[in-house]
Amino acid sequence: MKYLDIDSWNRKQHFEHFRTLADPTFGIVADVEVSKCYQSAKENKQSFFVLYLHACMKAINEIESFKYRIEGDKVAIYDVINTSPTIARADNTFGFSYVEFSEDYKKFENNFLKEKERITNSTDLFPPKYSLGCVHCSAIPWVSFSSHKEPFSGDKDSSVPQLSFAKIKEENNKMLMPVAVNVNHALVDGYDLGQFFEKFQAHLDKIN
Template sequence: MKQLVDLSTWSRQEHFTFFSAFEEPFFGLVAEVDASQAYARAKSLGVSFFQLYLHSALTAVNAVEALRYRIEDGQVYRYDQIHASATLTRPDHTFAFSFVPYAASLTEFGVGLTAEMEAVRQSNGLRLSPATARPDVIHFSAIPWVTFTGLTHARAFAHPDSIPKISVGRARRQGEALLLPVSINVHHGLADGYHVGLFLEAFQRELNAGAGTVG
């Protein structure tokens, strides 16, 4: 479900108008979160680290209202729930797009993720579809080969886009911490650095504790 935002009373109306006129309205940053507890929890639960941190990231996105805004036909809508359109890899090192529905339960979320991973393995090409092109998603990618400190995205500026883009890189050990690089890019008409900070705080909380239920 989604609700139309009344631009005439919205506190971000001028911000939205200003940045929406830019050829590149997105801004992004890279930060690190400590995934040591999450990595240990994934091992103890017998689930993949990828499943756990993707679920944590998606839970954090849903906790930040600004990351649930989308621009459609010049209007701003607030979605009740956001899912994941993640790039998933094949054994031949190509990738494809996916649609993974959000679920508070880590186990239920894992069922959808596993099904999409298998569908990608059995397919060819990018798997472009109405499901992977839905607006109520985040674009998510994992780059486990590189501990990156910066990241850019291929973008078609002529194509309207307001979907947040989140990428996670290779973790590195620093003492007892397992530091995970996270890149997040958002439309500046919908969100600011403050909201990105809220996401990173929520992501860290989820990695530490996991507010979503396991079963």
């Protein structure tokens, strides 16, 4: 991890402006096509969620602004961004996980399965390990939403991106999944969200 030189940053004024707002977060919902991903998961008996989550995290780690986190008066740049998805239990509660990212799918899948086992066999809400170098995400596979709002802690410097994945819908013989992304505008702009969705889709399309 290193720290951003804010004084020479071309977004210094943007950063300072959005930090003055009571709530500097903004979010959008957009569709990604998951036809190939879903078919691959079915054919290879893999978890559809883990498969698309891995593609998502590849995209996240390719965008520098998604690695920025506000820490006091500094902006930290994390080397690798991990993920903290909610994992459901049989009693319909859930636990927050912390899954270390790996470019290698098998390693990522193994990290996820270890966290799933821990949550399944406990009642803890929070993971024993955590870092701001992650994204928070959850799946809401019961409804295909077109808008979404995340809980707000009241901390305007909260800068961990939040994602939510909706129920698949079918349009023109394509399987589309709405994805909500919520970010701190002091660090992330609309252009960055556009890049994220473009890269996410590219990784989904590469899945065999």
